[in-house]
Amino acid sequence: xxxxxxxxxxxxxxxxxxxxxxxxxxxxxxxxxxxxxxxxxxxxxxxxxxxxxxxxxxxxxxxxxxxxxxxxxxxxxxxxxxxxxxxxxxxxxxxxxxxxxxxxxxxxxxxxxxxxxxxxxxxxxxxxxxxxxxxxxxxxxxxxxxxxxxxxxxxxxxxxxxxxxxxxxxxxxxxxxxxxxxxxxxxxxxxxxxxxxxxxxxxxxxxxxxxxxxxxxxxxxx
Amino acid sequence: xxxxxxxxxxxxxxxxxxxxxxxxxxxxxxxxxxxxxxxxxxxxxxxxxxxxxxxxxxxxxxxxxxxxxxxxxxxxxxxxxxxxxxxxxxxxxxxxxxxxxxxxxxxxxxxxxxxxxxxxxxxxxxxxxxxxxxxxxxxxxxxxxxxxxxxxxxxxxxxxxxxxxxxxxxxxxxxxxxxxxxxxxxxxxxxxxxxxxxxxxxxxxxxxxxxxxxxxxxxxxxxxxxxxxxxxxxxxxxxxxxxxxxxxxxxxxxxxxxxxxxxxxxxxxxxxxxxxxxxxxxxxxxxxxxxxxxxxxxxxxxxxxxxxxxxxxxxxxxxxxxxxxxxxxxxxxxxxxxxxxxxxxxxxxxxxxxxxxxxxxxxxxxxxxxxxxxxxxxxxxxxxxxxxxxxxxxxxxxxxxxxxxxxxxxxxxxxxxxxxxxxxxxxxxxxxxxxxxxxxxxxxxxxxxxxxxxxxxxxxxxxxxxxxxxxxxx
Numbered sequence: 001x002x003x004x005x006x007x008x009x010x011x012x013x014x015x016x017x018x019x020x021x022x023x024x025x026x027x028x029x030x031x032x033x034x035x036x037x038x039x040x041x042x043x044x045x046x047x048x049x050x051x052x053x054x055x056x057x058x059x060x061x062x063x064x065x066x067x068x069x070x071x072x073x074x075x076x077x078x079x080x081x082x083x084x085x086x087x088x089x090x091x092x093x094x095x096x097x098x099x100x101x102x103x104x105x106x107x108x109x110x111x112x113x114x115x116x117x118x119x120x121x122x123x124x125x126x127x128x129x130x131x132x133x134x135x136x137x138x139x140x141x142x143x144x145x146x147x148x149x150x151x152x153x154x155x156x157x158x159x160x161x162x163x164x165x166x167x168x169x170x171x172x173x174x175x176x177x178x179x180x181x182x183x184x185x186x187x188x189x190x191x192x193x194x195x196x197x198x199x200x201x202x203x204x205x206x207x208x209x210x211x212x213x214x215x216x217x218x219x220x221x222x
Numbered sequence: 223x224x225x226x227x228x229x230x231x232x233x234x235x236x237x238x239x240x241x242x243x244x245x246x247x248x249x250x251x252x253x254x255x256x257x258x259x260x261x262x263x264x265x266x267x268x269x270x271x272x273x274x275x276x277x278x279x280x281x282x283x284x285x286x287x288x289x290x291x292x293x294x295x296x297x298x299x300x301x302x303x304x305x306x307x308x309x310x311x312x313x314x315x316x317x318x319x320x321x322x323x324x325x326x327x328x329x330x331x332x333x334x335x336x337x338x339x340x341x342x343x344x345x346x347x348x349x350x351x352x353x354x355x356x357x358x359x360x361x362x363x364x365x366x367x368x369x370x371x372x373x374x375x376x377x378x379x380x381x382x383x384x385x386x387x388x389x390x391x392x393x394x395x396x397x398x399x400x401x402x403x404x405x406x407x408x409x410x411x412x413x414x415x416x417x418x419x420x421x422x423x424x425x426x427x428x429x430x431x432x433x434x435x436x437x438x439x440x441x442x443x444x445x446x447x448x449x450x451x452x453x454x455x456x457x458x459x460x461x462x463x464x465x466x467x468x469x470x471x472x473x474x475x476x477x478x479x480x481x482x483x484x485x486x487x488x489x490x491x492x493x494x495x496x497x498x499x500x501x502x503x504x505x506x507x508x509x510x511x512x513x514x515x516x517x518x519x520x521x522x523x524x525x526x527x528x529x530x531x532x533x534x535x536x537x538x539x540x541x542x543x544x545x546x547x548x549x550x551x552x553x554x555x556x557x558x559x560x561x562x563x564x565x566x567x568x569x570x571x572x573x574x575x576x577x578x579x580x581x582x583x584x585x586x587x588x589x590x591x592x593x594x595x596x597x598x599x600x601x602x603x604x605x606x607x608x609x610x611x612x613x614x615x616x617x618x619x620x621x622x623x624x625x626x627x628x629x630x631x632x633x634x635x636x637x638x639x640x641x642x643x644x645x646x647x648x649x650x651x652x653x654x655x656x657x658x659x660x661x662x663x664x665x666x667x668x669x670x671x672x673x674x675x676x677x678x679x680x681x682x683x684x685x686x687x688x689x690x691x692x693x694x695x696x
Contacts, residue, residue, distance in 0.1 A: 003306035007465065007519045010308075011287040014526035028288045028470070031281075032436050035471035039274050041267045041480070058490065096507075117507040120421060136491040148507040149454045153447050171476045185437045187502050187509050188454070191495040196447040199487070200359035200375065201382050201405040203250050209358055209409055210416065211447025211494070 044135035044169035058137025062194030097146035117148035143188035164221035227558035230581035257488025279535035296438025300500025302513035310340035326424035332449030333357040334429025356448035371554030426452035430463035459510035481597035535598035542592035564592035583609035
């Protein structure tokens, strides 16, 4: 008997079920098709302006830095100043994201910009974000040609360009947006809440375990 | 991992007299309790979410066969592979054969309790592969050849000096006179060493906190980001998960996730919650070329339809052990195998057999804190009681204890005689206790008096006091 038959047969025997149990199958199919919402915390069910405010508060609490900008044109200066303030190299690995194409990197000639997935030596990455979830100050990063996943984890510093209109109140809102815009779930969806951390040495939280030590969010839009 | 669960009493005694361990335990656990409490209080819906989480898992368990089939369909639809493994041996073989099919040498690993359960590292090593744990705590204990002592904080039993000594002994390619005082320095060193391992790896193995039937996604929750590097950099991603980890939809996953981080570490959300669906897509610039899900049973479906079915709701947050006075006194290693604390006291007899693990359900005061904090509302004390009953029914209890219990039961079934005898005994004990009102030693009670005095009864039984209160209308 295959492992599959052994496991599924064992379950049916233990539960006293038959395979052709049509009512049960209909219940399961309906749940998967309708995917009804569970209990969604009231915290995130607020008007859009308040969502942005909540997102910012919660992200800062999770040790992100958040900088509001009026437009993408301001990104190069903000990035250059941020890196200079931390004495970090001005070399950026930028996601090949069409949404970031309007950033005029040449306005800051001190910045060296290359595009593509992260390589081990890359110290700073810049990516977009599929959404921001206000409820917990979390970024939702969806993999795809415009957003290689390695950019979220390999570099020491991750800078995220998040448009204000991409902030949602709750996780369920973010998933609905993903279903509507992408249809299929991409290979990787990373929900990121603050920089990498560990408590494995004497239960004291330290930032920068394997992923980025710094997570800087540029919140763009009027 | 070879269980020493049968030796729990000796393990516990050793732990209690281990001063270094006691120092660590005294400080390590407190933060978890306080952080969980604050996180739960901050979310007004938390208690109701626990009900919802329980209901989701109950629904899944009643339809487990159908959800597993739909999960498989979705994984295959995305270009992934599903391997059904009834036993630990099947799972080890499946994983090794995937590794061999790509001629793997180095295998990086995210944290997985099931990997400990099936002993995958030893199996891969014996086959000439190099498995590398990448969660910092797991990495440290792998270097020390120790088992984890907590399901979410595996190196909780170690101090930073222990870690420094281990790194100095193993990382011999680094200058021997380097300063390793601060945790930040230790973390940076591990990060550097493990980055090279990530680059070498051909296969990455992660566990799964959840499997989503709707999309065929597997979900991991981490704080370090090691699980993400483990599954993104190598050519092959293997997910190792047990049957009960399934939830129907993304919405259901979200309900469970809202409970998990808050119950485990008291965080609003862990730093990284990652949904992985199939292998990389043709247009993707990175990610694994192969996606395998090894679905393991290893004794779990045998619990369906029994009084232990509800334990399959467990999401492995660790809250029960964080709040357990027994775990807090003896630490995780005393439990002798993969799952310590109250969840271990229920799971280990199920997975190892009662002959090996019968002491664990007895190592409880039934204070009920585990059930009070369990996000999935698993009635852990009730289940430990079931195991005690089974132990007695299967005659695994030692003869002296059986005789004592039989004697007590004989009296308990004769209430008039019981009240009379208890009344006599209590009065006799008051007289014997004399002026001090306590016993330093008493026959048959040395299990108590070896560690502290036994207070002498005050002359009347509980039943007598209760009857008196009822008469006085209080």
